[in-house]
Amino acid sequence: xxxxxxxxxxxxxxxxxxxxxxxxxxxxxxxxxxxxxxxxxxxxxxxxxxxxxxxxxxxxxxxxxxxxxxxxxxxxxxxxxxxxxxxxxxxxxxxxxxxxxxxxxxxxxxxxxxxxxxxxxxxxxxxxxxxxxxxxxxxxxxxxxxxxxxxxxxxxxxxxxxxxx
Numbered sequence: 001x002x003x004x005x006x007x008x009x010x011x012x013x014x015x016x017x018x019x020x021x022x023x024x025x026x027x028x029x030x031x032x033x034x035x036x037x038x039x040x041x042x043x044x045x046x047x048x049x050x051x052x053x054x055x056x057x058x059x060x061x062x063x064x065x066x067x068x069x070x071x072x073x074x075x076x077x078x079x080x081x082x083x084x085x086x087x088x089x090x091x092x093x094x095x096x097x098x099x100x101x102x103x104x105x106x107x108x109x110x111x112x113x114x115x116x117x118x119x120x121x122x123x124x125x126x127x128x129x130x131x132x133x134x135x136x137x138x139x140x141x142x143x144x145x146x147x148x149x150x151x152x153x154x155x156x157x158x159x160x161x162x163x164x165x
Contacts, residue, residue, distance in 0.1 A: 051156030
């Protein structure tokens, strides 16, 4: 008997969604490198960074926790106060996407661990489900983070304090 898989042993008997781990790991590694660029010299707990895209759109990044092998940061889309017409917390939560991201320094990966109303993002969801999460919700959320980071790096403006001479 051979221990190497062949076509008959690799056939799937069910039609369940299976996450593409190579794609997800590549995306998380890419997000880690982009986050290092975005954070630049911000390496202490409590530090913040703001990226202004235009008058109505900006992003804030806050360093929540730093340990030996990991860091925890939040990233939130913010809007100018003059464009906010609704004061309801629920409407602001919908209009202001936010996510919590864990950076794994030893593995050089960044993963979204919470976003909006999802406390822990699972790698796979059965579909349909009561919360109507997509089967590949984890992949989509990490891809969304990737797009945010690219937007901040390409169009974002940051206030930088220059040292006095």
